Amino acid sequence: MARGRESRDARMRERLTQEAARIMAVEGVRDFSQAKRKAAAHLGAPSTTNLPQNKEIQAALVEYQRLFGGEEQAQALHALRQMALEAMDFFAAFRPRLVGEVLEGTAAEGAPIELHCFADTPEDVVFFLMDQGIPFDTDQRRLRFDTDPVTLPCHRFLAGDAEVQLVVMDPKGLRQPPRSPIDGRPMRRASRSQLAEMLN
Structure with a gap:
């Protein structure tokens, strides 16, 4: 049971990371906390326990720009x-x-x-x-x-x-x-x- 919850938490954390990076790249949001909150709202995250660290979002943002910025x-x-x-x-x-x-x-x-x-x-x-x-x-x-x-x-x-x-x-x-x-x-x-x- 605990292992399944940890797996779901990890997947949600990854989705939040990617969505926060997308928000910063596409919507021009420059505050990490604001990007996290918007990502959580977009994904219907039930709690804030899975919010990624700023450095995780920064790495995802660099990758997003590499893939889609062109x-x-x-x-x-x-x-x-x-x-x-x-x-x-x-x-x-x-x-x-x-x-x-x-x-x-x-x-x-x-x-x-x-x-x-x-x-x-x-x-x-x-x-x-x-x-x-x-x-x-x-x-x-x-x-x-x-x-x-x-x-x-x-x-x-x-x-x-x-x-x-x-x-x-x-x-x-x-x-x-x-x-x-x-x-x-x-x-x-x-x-x-x-x-x-x-x-x-």
Whole structure:
């Protein structure tokens, strides 16, 4: 009896993983928790005990993009990475690092370009944006480092058709990346030179 239930649970977990990955790829949902909830609702999952981990969904998302994204997704990703390179040149004074979907390769058209920038004070980036005449909105981003989550300013603006998101950190953040929401390990980041190599 227990073995049969475990088998059903494993099958449901796999279905939830695949559906959450599809939702993120097709519907543009970028929050893992939201994708899990929508997948559970779509599949009529009776409980949340079988919800997959973020890293399982990320692996399924990469595979989904490989199978179904095709040339269209590859072209969109290349264009976003090219725009990210230009944004990193523009914000070079703040030693930007690329993170998120555009770096990981799962971004499709409409995905945001996420940059970590480093400044002595958060106002330095605000003044730079204002001096350049760039309209922007500001909200907050919660990131986890070694201890409790930290709330950081995030400035959003449009560059062509792409949204750029600048999360501003203290310079010591260069040496200590926040934890990835995917697997809890230090977040993968790319410098300008590393991104340029990816584009070559």
